[in-house]
Amino acid sequence: MVERERTLPTNQIVKLEKLRLAGEAGQQFLRMLEQMRDRGMLSRDYREAFIRLYPFSELTTEQRATLDGDSLSYFDLMASRVPDGRRLYAEFNSTGAGGIVIKPALQIAQADVAEVKETARLWMQWLETLFSEPGTGNPSWLPERMEYAFSVGTRFSDGERVLTASEYSDGHLDWYGFDANAEVTLGGATDNASTEIMRTAIPAPVSFRGMPAARFWEFEDAQVDLGSVDAGPTDLLRMLLDEFALAYGNDWFVIPLELEIGSIYQTRSLIVTDTFGVRTLIKPNSELAAPFSTWRMFQHSHLRGSGLKPSAESVLPAAVAAQVPGEQTN
Numbered sequence: 001m002v003e004r005e006r007t008l009p010t011n012q013i014v015k016l017e018k019l020r021l022a023g024e025a026g027q028q029f030l031r032m033l034e035q036m037r038d039r040g041m042l043s044r045d046y047r048e049a050f051i052r053l054y055p056f057s058e059l060t061t062e063q064r065a066t067l068d069g070d071s072l073s074y075f076d077l078m079a080s081r082v083p084d085g086r087r088l089y090a091e092f093n094s095t096g097a098g099g100i101v102i103k104p105a106l107q108i109a110q111a112d113v114a115e116v117k118e119t120a121r122l123w124m125q126w127l128e129t130l131f132s133e134p135g136t137g138n139p140s141w142l143p144e145r146m147e148y149a150f151s152v153g154t155r156f157s158d159g160e161r162v163l164t165a166s167e168y169s170d171g172h173l174d175w176y177g178f179d180a181n182a183e184v185t186l187g188g189a190t191d192n193a194s195t196e197i198m199r200t201a202i203p204a205p206v207s208f209r210g211m212p213a214a215r216f217w218e219f220e221d222a223q224v225d226l227g228s229v230d231a232g233p234t235d236l237l238r239m240l241l242d243e244f245a246l247a248y249g250n251d252w253f254v255i256p257l258e259l260e261i262g263s264i265y266q267t268r269s270l271i272v273t274d275t276f277g278v279r280t281l282i283k284p285n286s287e288l289a290a291p292f293s294t295w296r297m298f299q300h301s302h303l304r305g306s307g308l309k310p311s312a313e314s315v316l317p318a319a320v321a322a323q324v325p326g327e328q329t330n
Contacts, residue, residue, distance in 0.1 A: 001132070001140075002140045002148050002150050002168070002173075003140075003170060004131075004132050004133060004134055004136075004138065005133070005134070005138060006133055006134065007021070007131040007133055008021070008127070008128075008131060008133065015197065017288070018086070019067075019071060019074070019075060020071075020074060021085065022056070022084050022085040022086045023056075023074065023075075023078040023082055023084075023085070024085070025088070025089070025123075025127055026054075026078075026082035026083040026084060026085040026088065027078075027082050027086025028085075028123065028126065028127075029050070029083065029085065029088060029119075029120075029123045030047055030050070030082060030083070032119050032122060032123050032126075033046060033047065033050075033116075033119055034047070035125070036115055036116075036119050039089065040267070041115045042112050042115055042116070043109050043111060043112055043310075044109070044112075046106065046108065046112075046116065049106045049107060049108075050083045050088070050106065051080075051081070051082065051083050053083075053103065053105055053106055054083040054084050054088050054091065055079065055080075055084060056075065056078070056079040056083075056084045058214040059075065062172040074308065085127070087125060088123075089124065090118075091103065092120045092123075092124055092318065093124065094217075097249070099123075100117040100120045100121055101190055102116060102117060102144065104119070110193045135329075144261075145167075146169070147167055147168060147169050148165070148168045148169070148170075149164075149165065149166050149167070149168070150164070150168070151159060151164040151165070151186060152178070152186075152264070152265050152315060152317070153185075153186040154188050154189040154191055154194070154263070155188045155189060155190075155191035155192070155193065155194060156194050156264075156266065156313075157193065157194050158248075159190045160185060160186070160188040160191075161180070161187070161188070161264055161266075161313050162181045162185065162186055162188070163178035163179065163180060163181065163264065163300060163315050164178060164179055164180075164181040164184070164186055164303060165178050165179075166179065166303070172319065173317050174317070174319075175300070175314050175315050175316065175317070175321040177317075178300055178315055178317075179300055179301050179302060179303045180300045180301070180302045181302070181303050182312065196268070199255050199257055199258075201232055201255050201257065203253035203254065203255045204253060204254050204255075204256075205250065205252070205253055205254075206249070206253060206254055208225020208245070209223070209224055209245065209250045210223060210225075210226060210244070210245070211245060211250070212246065212249060212250075214250055226242060226245050226246055227246075229241070229242055232259055259316055260316070261316050261317075261318050262316065262317070262318035263316055264313050264314070264316075265285075265288070265313065265314050265315075265316070266312055266313045266314070266316045267312065269281060269282075270282040284312065286312070297313075300312075300314070
């Protein structure tokens with residue numbers, strides 16, 4: 001929803017707009033017609049009729065000069081083999097009242113008209129739902145900064161929580177891309193009440209390549225040399241990495257926890273049960289005395305200038321799992 005752009009052409013009969021999509025949409029319509037015929041719902045094949053009545057318009061010399069070689073090759077290959085999906089959509093939807101228009105020039109048999117209209121309706125539904133598009137432009141895009149800015153929010157038991165990503169460019173979106181924002185509201189106070197969940201799991205020790213050996217008499221290999229990490233006075237991340245690996249590497253554990261994507265979570269408590277059955281409540285650093293209360297890493301910071309303390313909420317954004325990025329041009 002944040003990075004989406006207009007994909008379908010705004011004018012369905014523009015000659016050079018969305019050329020590849022027009023060809024693929026025409027192919028899909030022919031496939032759906034063929035499926036209808038394979039199921040015995042059409043008396044004959046209407047493939048050539050649609051290709052003949054809704055062809056791709058011939059390109060002028062000026063238009064061909066504006067296209068690259070791959071686009072020209074694609075056009076020359078598809079022009080005589082599939083109908084133009086833009087012209088098909090414009091014709092089927094010409095009334096604008098939800099009805100399907102079938103031209104008499106197609107010479108559709110009377111017994112097949114209902115099936116062809118149903119195929120056209122299903123094809124239009126496929127085309128209109130193939131992409132998630134914004135209504136008019138993308139309100140999340142800031143062209144002057146070449147970034148996206150957006151907020152998400154929900155209701156907790158003690159009020160609304162809003163998280164803002166004010167400087168998101170592109171790529172992978174995760175919880176650390178957000179800051180807590182207590183100065184805005186998204187109307188989440190009327191959302192459904194939050195749900196408390198409890199999970200029991202067995203923690204697993206963290207392991208990573210090159211970590212120090214746990215036993216003093218074990219020889220370590222030289223594949224990873226953490227001591228050679230060169231960190232300056234301001235390289236906090238490198239120093240933090242060394243501190244984690246060399247001093248506390250065997251003190252970290254991973255607790256598997258499956259949570260629902262697209263939700264905001266807050267850890268209320270962590271109870272550890274040892275081998276003797278003793279249950280111990282582990283408090284967050286913020287509730288400890290100084291200097292431990294100042295250490296925070298896995299918490300949302302508030303937006304700069306708010307003067308508020310870090311927030312304990314965490315969001316699992318409903319981000320796209322896989323992407324097919326195109327070439328970037330200036």
